[in-house]
Amino acid sequence: MRKQYLFVANWKMNFNINQEFNFATHNYDDLIKLSEDSNTTIILCPSFLSLYDLNKIFKETKINIGAQDCSPHSKGPYTGQISAESLSFTECKYCIIGHSERREFNKEIDAEIAKKFMQLINHKISPILCIGEKLQEYKENKTLDILKYQLEKIFNVINTEIISQNLPIIIAYEPIWAIGSGSTASIDYLENIFTWLKIQIENLEKKINCKLLYGGSISPDNAKSLKSVKLIDGFLIGKSSLDFQEFKKIVEL
Numbered sequence: 001m002r003k004q005y006l007f008v009a010n011w012k013m014n015f016n017i018n019q020e021f022n023f024a025t026h027n028y029d030d031l032i033k034l035s036e037d038s039n040t041t042i043i044l045c046p047s048f049l050s051l052y053d054l055n056k057i058f059k060e061t062k063i064n065i066g067a068q069d070c071s072p073h074s075k076g077p078y079t080g081q082i083s084a085e086s087l088s089f090t091e092c093k094y095c096i097i098g099h100s101e102r103r104e105f106n107k108e109i110d111a112e113i114a115k116k117f118m119q120l121i122n123h124k125i126s127p128i129l130c131i132g133e134k135l136q137e138y139k140e141n142k143t144l145d146i147l148k149y150q151l152e153k154i155f156n157v158i159n160t161e162i163i164s165q166n167l168p169i170i171i172a173y174e175p176i177w178a179i180g181s182g183s184t185a186s187i188d189y190l191e192n193i194f195t196w197l198k199i200q201i202e203n204l205e206k207k208i209n210c211k212l213l214y215g216g217s218i219s220p221d222n223a224k225s226l227k228s229v230k231l232i233d234g235f236l237i238g239k240s241s242l243d244f245q246e247f248k249k250i251v252e253l
């Protein structure tokens with residue numbers, strides 16, 4: 001039996017809104033075809049400005065739309081921020097939080113990411129929580145300490161509401177040194193990390209509906225071997241999601 005996978009396209013700020021619209025409309029039929037495989041869940045994450053249009057384009061199809069971030073606040077004087085409530089009005093079902101680019105360029109810290117997590121839960125949007133270590137931390141063998149710290153902040157806010165909703169919680173392990181670098185983590189290394197992640201989830205007193213993704217330089221060249229890691233439930237794809245043919249190959253391999 002074929003395994004179920006989630007494929008999350010993180011377009012970042014690579015496209016302008018015309019290009020996002022064109023991607024969706026030019027590849028509409030092929031995207032629908034890909035999403036009709038019951039083992040495949042596709043989530044496209046465009047910029048905020050395209051969420052509404054893309055949700056309209058793919059309404060009543062199996063293509064899902066996700067945001068790339070949300071505010072840690074519910075509402076108020078926070079110029080430039082977008083609330084989870086507003087995301088829910090665009091019918092977003094998913095939202096990336098804690099991406100390493102936001103941690104680095106926007107100085108986001110885990111406490112703030114935990115607030116975003118709760119905002120999303122309150123609006124029934126599945127968080128795609130990104131975690132991962134920097135190159136130096138990897139070299140110093142500190143990966144598990146870093147992941148433990150990042151996860152603990154989120155695990156501390158998991159409450160009965162999350163459990164009763166059974167909302168899928170998605171955790172994307174993205175070694176920061178693999179993002180956009182062209183080099184991925186080795187299969188052995190990933191086997192260890194995902195086994196460890198699975199144990200952390202299973203050891204939680206409060207049981208959650210959790211999926212584990214890998215992200216960082218996924219391409220048609222390495223997708224097949226990455227799929228050999230049994231505990232990986234899907235992929236967070238940056239650069240290779242900008243070219244539909246590359247994205248399609250990763251899904252179909």
Ligand code: PGA
Nearest residue numbers: 179180216217237238239
């Ligand atoms: P990449 O990006 O596939 O271009 O490495 C992944 C990500 O940042 O989510």
